[in-house]
Amino acid sequence: DAGITQSPRYKITETGRQVTLMCHQTWSHSYMFWYRQDLGHGLRLIYYSAAADITDKGEVPDGYVVSRSKTENFPLTLESATRSQTSVYFCASSRQGTYNSPLHFGNGTRLTVT
Amino acid sequence: AQSVTQLDSHVSVSEGTPVLLRCNYSSSYSPSLFWYVQHPNKGLQLLLKYTSAATLVKGINGFEAEFKKSETSFHLTKPSAHMSDAAEYFCVVSDPKSNFGNEKLTFGTGTRLTIIP
Numbered sequence: 182d183a184g185i186t187q188s189p190r191y192k193i194t195e196t197g198r199q200v201t202l203m204c205h206q207t208w209s210h211s212y213m214f215w216y217r218q219d220l221g222h223g224l225r226l227i228y229y230s231a232a233a234d235i236t237d238k239g240e241v242p243d244g245y246v247v248s249r250s251k252t253e254n255f256p257l258t259l260e261s262a263t264r265s266q267t268s269v270y271f272c273a274s275s276r277q278g279t280y281n282s283p284l285h286f287g288n289g290t291r292l293t294v295t
Numbered sequence: 296a297q298s299v300t301q302l303d304s305h306v307s308v309s310e311g312t313p314v315l316l317r318c319n320y321s322s323s324y325s326p327s328l329f330w331y332v333q334h335p336n337k338g339l340q341l342l343l344k345y346t347s348a349a350t351l352v353k354g355i356n357g358f359e360a361e362f363k364k365s366e367t368s369f370h371l372t373k374p375s376a377h378m379s380d381a382a383e384y385f386c387v388v389s390d391p392k393s394n395f396g397n398e399k400l401t402f403g404t405g406t407r408l409t410i411i412p
Contacts, residue, residue: 223402224339226399239399
């Protein structure tokens with residue numbers, strides 16, 4: 182089925198470890214996004230990408246790295262996980278920029294850092 | 296700067312009665328406005344969007360919202376609630392500047408809708 186797929190759905194890791202969250206979309210959307218969702222903060226943008234090989238920071242980029250070598254994939258890496266990065270992470274895509282195009286979200290990855 | 300305020304963190308209605316979820320926004324430009332719904336353990340799904348066309352916007356599952364510039368509001372309504380409507384609802388604002396390299400949507404903090412059987 183076409184759509185946006187995140188993996189893994191659940192991940193437990195230890196402080197200091199590197200972890201990568203995967204995101205794959207089948208629509209060939211230009212834009213892709215990573216958000217984190219935390220109680221009391223709503224959704225906050227970590228990074229976004231307007232096209233392959235073009236990425237830019239969002240509101241809360243510190244401690245995260247992204248890459249986009251192919252249009253359909255947008256992995257998010259936590260270089261050295263901290264407890265404050267315990268959260269639910271959502272990948273999203275849109276055909277155009279966010280003013281005109283709605284976002285299509287994956288089902289999220291629940292990350293726990295112990 | 297843009298902002299969005301969802302006036303109720305939690306709304307409870309009985310099945311079959313009307314739903315009203317309130318959203319006020321602030322934007323220096325002519326914004327786009329969206330409502331998204333999130334069911335447990337799922338991602339957000341678009342309900343409807345306003346992008347400067349008709350002020351009354353119809354969405355999926357019988358929901359609609361009215362853009363009122365004078366009141367800076369974009370309230371979400373449904374005539375008759377169904378059990379399957381129980382979820383978290385997010386109002387989202389995007390201004391035209393976000394089309395030029397600043398892809399920042401502003402999400403409200405959400406309204407949890409509970410349906411009483």
